[in-house]
Amino acid sequence: MFLQQFANALALGSVYALFALGFTLIFGVLEVITLAHGAVFMIGAFAGLTVATKFNASPITAILVGMMASGILGWLIDLLAVRPLRKRKFHHLAPMIATIGCATIIISISQGIFGAEVYRFPFDFMPTTSYNFWAIQLTLLQIIIVGVALSLMLIIIFLLNRTKWGKAVRSVAESPRTAALLGIPVERVFQLTAFTASALGGAAGVLTGINFNAIHAFMGGPIMHRGIAVIILGGMGDIRGAVLGGLILGLAEIMSVAYLSSDFRDAISFGLLFIILLVRPAGIFGSNIERKG
Amino acid sequence: MIEFLMSFWQTYNTLFYTVLVHGMLALSIYITLACGQLSLGNAAFMGIGAYTAALFTMKLNAPFGIALLAGGMLPAFVALIIGAPTLRLSGVYLAMATLGFGEVVRVAFLNMSITGGSVGLNGVPPKTELWHLFLVMGVLIYFFLKLKNSRFGRALEAIREDEVAASVMGIKTTWFKVWAFAIGAFIAGVAGGLNAHFTFFLSPREYGFDFAVDILTFAILGGTGTFWGPLVGSTILTILPEMLRFIGPYRLALNGLILVLVVIYLPNGIITVKKKD
Numbered sequence: 001m002f003l004q005q006f007a008n009a010l011a012l013g014s015v016y017a018l019f020a021l022g023f024t025l026i027f028g029v030l031e032v033i034t035l036a037h038g039a040v041f042m043i044g045a046f047a048g049l050t051v052a053t054k055f056n057a058s059p060i061t062a063i064l065v066g067m068m069a070s071g072i073l074g075w076l077i078d079l080l081a082v083r084p085l086r087k088r089k090f091h092h093l094a095p096m097i098a099t100i101g102c103a104t105i106i107i108s109i110s111q112g113i114f115g116a117e118v119y120r121f122p123f124d125f126m127p128t129t130s131y132n133f134w135a136i137q138l139t140l141l142q143i144i145i146v147g148v149a150l151s152l153m154l155i156i157i158f159l160l161n162r163t164k165w166g167k168a169v170r171s172v173a174e175s176p177r178t179a180a181l182l183g184i185p186v187e188r189v190f191q192l193t194a195f196t197a198s199a200l201g202g203a204a205g206v207l208t209g210i211n212f213n214a215i216h217a218f219m220g221g222p223i224m225h226r227g228i229a230v231i232i233l234g235g236m237g238d239i240r241g242a243v244l245g246g247l248i249l250g251l252a253e254i255m256s257v258a259y260l261s262s263d264f265r266d267a268i269s270f271g272l273l274f275i276i277l278l279v280r281p282a283g284i285f286g287s288n289i290e291r292k293g
Numbered sequence: 294m295i296e297f298l299m300s301f302w303q304t305y306n307t308l309f310y311t312v313l314v315h316g317m318l319a320l321s322i323y324i325t326l327a328c329g330q331l332s333l334g335n336a337a338f339m340g341i342g343a344y345t346a347a348l349f350t351m352k353l354n355a356p357f358g359i360a361l362l363a364g365g366m367l368p369a370f371v372a373l374i375i376g377a378p379t380l381r382l383s384g385v386y387l388a389m390a391t392l393g394f395g396e397v398v399r400v401a402f403l404n405m406s407i408t409g410g411s412v413g414l415n416g417v418p419p420k421t422e423l424w425h426l427f428l429v430m431g432v433l434i435y436f437f438l439k440l441k442n443s444r445f446g447r448a449l450e451a452i453r454e455d456e457v458a459a460s461v462m463g464i465k466t467t468w469f470k471v472w473a474f475a476i477g478a479f480i481a482g483v484a485g486g487l488n489a490h491f492t493f494f495l496s497p498r499e500y501g502f503d504f505a506v507d508i509l510t511f512a513i514l515g516g517t518g519t520f521w522g523p524l525v526g527s528t529i530l531t532i533l534p535e536m537l538r539f540i541g542p543y544r545l546a547l548n549g550l551i552l553v554l555v556v557i558y559l560p561n562g563i564i565t566v567k568k569k570d
Contacts, residue, residue, distance in 0.1 A: 097556050101551070108542065273393050
C-alpha cells in the first residue's frame with residue numbers, strides 16, 4: 001500500500017518538478033517570477049490536445065507540439081512584456097506585474113475560445129496497460145510520465161552543466177553585466193532561457209492533461225500555486241531544489257489524500273510554503289539570503 | 294429633471310456604491326505598494342471581512358458597526374501572522390505567499406459549513422447606507438492625508454525608495470512593512486463587510502485571484518505615487534466595464550492588457566507626482 005502510494009507520488013511529483021524547473025530557471029537567469037507560467041502550461045496542454053484530436057498524433061508528438069507552443073508563447077511574453085522593462089531599470093516587482101497581466105490576457109482569451117468546458121484526450125489516446133512489479137502496480141501512463149519528466153530534467157541539467165550554452169546561461173545567472181563584458185550574448189541567453197523554460201512548462205501541461213484527462217482554461221491556476229511553493233521549498237533559482245521540491249510536494253499531497261482527507265490537498269502546498277518561510281526561507285539547498293532592497 | 298435624476302439613481306446607485314468599495318480596496322493595496330511590497334491577498338482579506346461581518350449580523354444580530362469592526366480585525370490579525378515571517382524577506386516573497394494564501398482562503402470558504410460551502414451565504418441583511426460608505430471613505434482620505442507627512446508614512450516611503458538605506462538609518466523595516474500590510478488587510482476587510490451588506494449575497498468565487506488582479510490593476514493604473522492615484526484608477530475601472538458591456542468575457546483580457554501597458558509605458562500611472570529635489 002505504502003509503496004503503491006509512493007509510485008503514484010512519483011508520477012505526480014515529477015510533473016510538479018518539471019513545471020517548477022522551468023519556473024525556477026526563469027527566476028535564476030532573468031530574475032523574474034513569471035506568474036504567466038501557469039497560463040503557458042495550460043496553452044501547452046491545449047496544443048497537445050489539438051494535435052491529438054485533429055491529427056491523431058501520438059502522445060510523444062503531442063508532448064513535442066505542446067512544448068513548442070508553450071516555448072514560443074513564453075518567448076513572446078518575454079519579448080513583449082518583460083524585455084521592455086529589462087532595458088530600463090525598474091522596480092523589481094514591475095516585471096512580475098507585467099506577467100500577471102500576460103497570464104490574465106492568455107487565460108481570458110482561451111476562455112473565450114474554448115469556453116468553460118473541460119476537454120479530454122481521445123479515448124484510445126493512451127493504452128491502459130499496466131505492469132506489476134512486486135506489490136506495485138504501474139500503469140503505462142505513469143511510466144511514460146515519470147520517464148518523460150525525468151529525461152527532460154536530466155537533459156536540462158546536462159545542458160546546463162556540460163555545454164557551452166549551459167556555461168553561458170550560468171554566467172548570466174551569476175551576473176548579466178559581467179557576462180556581457182565577457183562577450184556572452186546576454187539578450188540571446190535571456191530569450192533562449194525563456195523559450196526553454198516555457199517549453200518545460202508545456203511538457204508538464206500535456207503530461208498533466210493526459211494524467212488527469214481534464215483540460216480547461218483554468219488548469220494553470222492550481223499548478224501555479226504548487227510551483228511557487230516548490231521553488232521556495234527548493235530555494236529560488238536552484239535547479240536541484242526545484243526537482244527535489246516537486247517530488248516532496250507530490251509525496252506530501254498523495255500521502256495526505258491517502259491518510260488524511262482530500263479536502264486538505266489544495267492547502268498542502270501553502271502549508272509547506274508557510275513552514276519553509278518560517279524556518280528556512282532560503283530553501284533546502286539555499287545559503288543565507290542577502291537582504292536586498 | 295427630478296424624475297430623470299431619480300430613475301438615474303435607481304439604475305446606477307449600486308454602481309456608485311461599488312465605486313466607493315473598489316476605491317477602498319484600491320487604497321488597501323496602495324498602502325503595501327507604498328512601501329514597495331506587493332500583496333496579492335487583498336481579495337481574500339476582503340472575503341474574510343465580508344464573511345465575518347455577515348456572520349456577525351446574521352448569526353449574532355450584532356450592531357453593524359461592531360460587525361464591520363470584526364470584519365476588519367480578523368483579516369488584519371491574519372495579515373500579521375502571514376506578514377511577520379514573510380516580510381523579513383525581499384518583496385517577491387510576500388507576493389508569492391499571499392497568492393498561495395488567497396487560494397487557501399477560497400478552498401476554506403468552499404469547504405467550511407459556517408460559510409455555506411459552495412452555495413455561499415444568502416440573505417445578508419441590507420444595512421449599508423450611502424453615508425456609511427462616505428464616512429469610511431472620508432476617514433480613509435483623512436488617514437492617508439495625515440499619513441503622508443507622518444513618521445509612519447515617511448518610513449514607508451524610505452523603505453520603498455531603498456530598503457537597505459532605510460534600515461541603516463535605523464528604521465525597523467520589517468515592523469513597518471508588517472503594519473502597513475495589516476492596515477491594508479483591515480481596510481480590505483471593512484470594504485468587504487460594507488459590500489456584503491448591500492449585495493446581500495456572498496459566494497466563495499468572488500474573492501479569488503481574478504479579483505486580486507482587479508484590485509492590483511486599480512492601483513497600478515491610477516499610479517502609486519499618491520493615494521489619489523488608486524482612487525482614480527478604481528473609479529475608471531469600475532465605470533468602464535459598464536460602458537464596455539459588449540466586450541463581455543474579454544473584460545479580464547482588457548485588465549491584463551492595461552496592466553502590461555501601464556507597467557511598460559506609464560510606470561507611474563495616470564496620476565503622477567512631481568518629485569521635489
